[in-house]
Amino acid sequence: MTPALALTAACVLVGTVLAGPVLAGSAPTEPLLGAADDWLRVALLRDYNTRVVVGGTTMLGFGAGVIGSYTLLRRRALVGDALSHATLPGIAMAFILTTAIGGDGKRLPLLLIGAAISGVLGVLCILAIRRYTRLKEDTALGLVLSVFFGAGVALLGIAQQMPGGHAAGLESFIYGKTAAMLAADVYLIAGTSAACVLVCLLLAKELRLLCFDSDYASSKGYPVVGLDLTLMAMVVAITILGLQAVGLVLMIALLVTPAAAARFWTASVDRMTLLSGVIGAVSCLVGAVISATADDLPSGAVIVLVAATLFAVSALFGGRQGVVLRLIRRARFERRIRLEHLLRGVYEVFETAGGPLARPVASLEDLSRLRSWTAEELRRTVAFAQRRGVAQPLADNRITLTERGAIEAERLTRQHRLWELYLITHADVAPAIVDRRADAIEHALPPETIARLERLLESREPERPPASPHQLVTPEGNPA
Numbered sequence: 001m002t003p004a005l006a007l008t009a010a011c012v013l014v015g016t017v018l019a020g021p022v023l024a025g026s027a028p029t030e031p032l033l034g035a036a037d038d039w040l041r042v043a044l045l046r047d048y049n050t051r052v053v054v055g056g057t058t059m060l061g062f063g064a065g066v067i068g069s070y071t072l073l074r075r076r077a078l079v080g081d082a083l084s085h086a087t088l089p090g091i092a093m094a095f096i097l098t099t100a101i102g103g104d105g106k107r108l109p110l111l112l113i114g115a116a117i118s119g120v121l122g123v124l125c126i127l128a129i130r131r132y133t134r135l136k137e138d139t140a141l142g143l144v145l146s147v148f149f150g151a152g153v154a155l156l157g158i159a160q161q162m163p164g165g166h167a168a169g170l171e172s173f174i175y176g177k178t179a180a181m182l183a184a185d186v187y188l189i190a191g192t193s194a195a196c197v198l199v200c201l202l203l204a205k206e207l208r209l210l211c212f213d214s215d216y217a218s219s220k221g222y223p224v225v226g227l228d229l230t231l232m233a234m235v236v237a238i239t240i241l242g243l244q245a246v247g248l249v250l251m252i253a254l255l256v257t258p259a260a261a262a263r264f265w266t267a268s269v270d271r272m273t274l275l276s277g278v279i280g281a282v283s284c285l286v287g288a289v290i291s292a293t294a295d296d297l298p299s300g301a302v303i304v305l306v307a308a309t310l311f312a313v314s315a316l317f318g319g320r321q322g323v324v325l326r327l328i329r330r331a332r333f334e335r336r337i338r339l340e341h342l343l344r345g346v347y348e349v350f351e352t353a354g355g356p357l358a359r360p361v362a363s364l365e366d367l368s369r370l371r372s373w374t375a376e377e378l379r380r381t382v383a384f385a386q387r388r389g390v391a392q393p394l395a396d397n398r399i400t401l402t403e404r405g406a407i408e409a410e411r412l413t414r415q416h417r418l419w420e421l422y423l424i425t426h427a428d429v430a431p432a433i434v435d436r437r438a439d440a441i442e443h444a445l446p447p448e449t450i451a452r453l454e455r456l457l458e459s460r461e462p463e464r465p466p467a468s469p470h471q472l473v474t475p476e477g478n479p480a
Helices: 003-024 035-043 048-073 079-100 108-132 137-160 183-202 204-212 214-219 224-263 269-293 299-317 323-353 364-371 375-387 403-425 431-441 447-458
Strands: 361-363 391-393 398-401
Touching (some): 048 079, 048 204, 048 269, 048 299, 079 108, 079 137, 079 224, 108 224, 204 224, 224 269, 224 299, 269 299, 299 323, 323 361, 323 375, 323 391, 323 398, 323 403, 364 375, 364 398, 398 403
Antiparallel strands (some): 361 398, 391 398
16 A cells, blocks of 8 residues: 555545534524624534535545546546436436336435436446447547437426426536535545545555556456446446536536646656545535635536636646646756757857867857857857856857856767767768757767767777767768
């Protein structure tokens, strides 16, 4: 059991244990004293209904985040969407059949059983279409989602016309009705979430292998089909629980958004699983609190918007793959490459002129022509080189290298010519086009290859740095 997943299980179990005493209290009857008191009352969970809603949705968000991390890695993120829509005809049929035999068609356990049966049938349809036809999974998902949802809407219309039943309120399963949660619902959510997280803990290694290389898992004797069905069973369970909280339309957000947000922060599956659960729990907690303090704001929609906000923040500022940090890293990389090209350019221009190499000097015009730089690009690169202490601009529109810059330019020139020589002697690249290829791969060769190239260069005339390989051999094979 890995530490991150152990902490994940501990969080769910602690929440389950604490749910009992928190929910057992009675609702105070303090009057509202304004917006500040309203926020304080909700933040301190003074009201019984607030404790029920916040506790239930938070545990649901944690469980959905943990399971969603595996469905995302398994590339089955949209299965939850198709599954949630596939539950609607089961809800309607459960109501119709129960009402037809004279029972209470709105009993929540019966409706959830109907939703589970219909959802499982939808998943089986997806698997059957993908296995026995040439249609791809996205097509199967679209077919099942649209057909089952259409059937559910039609059955709801039939339920509305039944003389012995009253179907008003069933539409809450489409959009969610968090405020209707009861303490029993919270206990059910807590128990199911804990069970799903426990399964993820026990099957952590197998699920990781399933997500990343199912063919290898099958070759090693792992029950891939059984693991896939176990993962889908957990998706079914958490989706059915989330119908009342956020509705079947928005349930996909709790399965996908936290996991997608966590993916921007880490490459570790264990840390991603834990972080996904935390993001899902925080989304539900904050969404439920905002909905409780604002009039006419549905909890399900607010929860999804909070999760989307956390996803946007992660996408922009995520530690590993955030857009902003990637742009910063790319800008630094490009600036470093331009600086290296500037140093090499000054060195090569002055080398061609035959001057002493202790303090190379080159004109900006020659550098611009050598690298096809615009005036602004060259100005910025020279300014950056000056800040790094490797170059100094001169008054006559020229640039000279400092002592440190000359040493670095010599090293870069030698390395680049190693790459050129490698391409000419080992990769059969024509000398006329080798320079551009060398620029592209000059940082990619392994150390042992570099050592061989160093020995190859040392076997030629000793030059420091070596002459360009373009001039070592003519196309006819004669010395240049």
